[in-house]
Amino acid sequence: MARALRRGLYRQHDRPSGHSGAQGNVRRLSGDPMNIFTRYQREVCRVLEDMVKAGELPAGLDMTRVKVEPPREAAHGDMATNAAMVLAKPAGKNPRQLGETLTQKLKSIQSVAEASVAGPGFVNFRLVNTEWASVVLDILKCGAAYGDSAMGAHEKVNIEYVSANPTGPMHAGHIRGAVIGDALAALLEKAGYDVTREYYFNDAGTQVDVLARTTHLRYREALGEDIGAIPEGLYPGEYMKDVGQALAARDGKKWLGKDEGEWLAPIREFAVGVMMAEIRKDLALIGITHETFSNEREIVEGGTLEKVFKTLTDMDLIYQGTLPPPKGKEMEDWEPAELTLFRSSRFGDSSDRPLKKRDGTWAYIMPDIAYHYDKIRRGYKWMINVLGKDHGNYLDKMRPAVSALSGGGAKIDVIFCAMVKVLKNGVPVKFSKRSGNIITLREMVEEVGAGAVRFFMLSRTPDSELEFDFAKVVEQSKDNPVFYVQYAHARCHSVFRNAKEMWPDADFSVEALLKADMKRLDSEEELKLVRLMAGWPRHVEAAAEAHEPHRVTFYLHDLAAAFHAFWNKGRDDATLRFLIEKDKDLSFARLALVKAVATVIASGLAVMGVEPVEEMHG
């Protein structure tokens, strides 16, 4: 979905106002001084505005496209701005010339060591080393909060994920969406949004009736009856035995020999309660706790559907009409009929949609629309839904309704997750609900651990298929990204363990490290690490804006790689070791750096919901 946003159809009206620079002439500022790139973007814009004042540039230039970024090639410098290229045309200037002028002005900034024009008009510049050293100090001061952004401005966001029907335990098919939703929630919180984690369960459809009937059967079994095989159409899983037994324990023989009409509703309520409790327990195993649980029955029984219908009617968006038959698809039983239609085509839908079936009862999408109306009423500007890819056109159906019911004020985004292929020793595990052959979340967590499960689920973009191979997930090698990142973190701590042996009486607290002489960090390897870490706040913002938590995984892999590389440099070149007994000052500067690396890795893992490991031994 994020890609769909990127490609554009809804891009303009689907961005929260303020992010697109609508209010000012500066692109989008996090307002966060921790982000060194944001700081220099401001510097560049300030310089440009001075040039406007001095008459060197015309007034009224659009500076929203001026960016300051790390260049792809580190050799190009520390930072690069596209200002000259972007402004050349509107200013009626040659980009290289404009770049030259900008270069001269940037050079006069104290913290800028060097600046030059390159390529089609990029202005590259380098910062003095002390400026980079300040990044390490920022990280140490902020701790896990390093990378937090004010971008979200406390805007309320609702993330709905998992939302599995309460008819069985959490299994492999649920986990990906669960983890992605949960990490997205943490990511958006880090980016300054006010996030609610929500679970919506369907307790009003036919599936929960099936659950109730299955429960009743298992209940009879629990009371000693021979029920034989589970009939077609009921849930065959063994887990239902427990539900039957729990009911027998609570109600005794109360429901034996009664009509379904008498027991269906109460047993349904009981079974749903049991299943939801189980689901919550399962989710807790991978650290997922929703703040809000909403259910369809309350929406339906609370009259929300009628309310939505009235609202849409009052807006003159409801009419009686006949839809043309679906194009191209064979429909033998097609008969045109006058239906109650919602003018969704006014909101970008391909055609209007029926809200009532021809028999006058509500159409399937109505409860979902009503549920979103409920979210809008609760004040959410952003509603994000994490769904399986098979829910293909959910967004097409829901977006017009959300748009209409919120007066355009609320936006909905859906993240579609592709399947997870589970492998054991390289062999795909087939699972079918029918035979009850499923891999449960509990099983996965018990076998490989919660952290590894979460990390793997975040190791690819959501819409690409993912292979989850039990053997690979627990493999202790660099080929396993979980291990690789954790190992880097553990190595950081290992350095401190060694430092304590080297200087048993020294103080290694953050306060002490803050006093280290950061000017000593001047090797290319050290600065590479610092630059990478300086980019963490940018990555947080970019990932949050794109609703793509997996980017955190890639970032951590890069950071871990740079750290492992530096570590190994110390093997070839003794002057690059972290701990040098006769140079305590340098060692402490490097310890500050190492502490910063551990802090950023931990900060990223926190977004992913993975516990950092401090020690690993074979």
Add this chain to the structure above:
RNA sequence: GCGCCCUUAGCUCAACUGGAUAGAGCAGCCGCCUUCUAAGCGGCAGGUUGCAGGUUCGAUUCCUGCAGGGCGCGCCA
């Protein structure tokens, strides 16, 4: 038939929302352990970013068309 998604190295995937010479890992080849964890690192090789156009200073990224793969499709749940 219509809609959405995907197509990047032999394989699995990136590319910071339009930037400079498209990057990692695996597989292959060559190196590095009397030294902070070699559970690691360095190097070599590997590409017409599915094809054809377009937009502009500049396209893997945006637009159009085509080809191939996946998913979804009505007033069902």
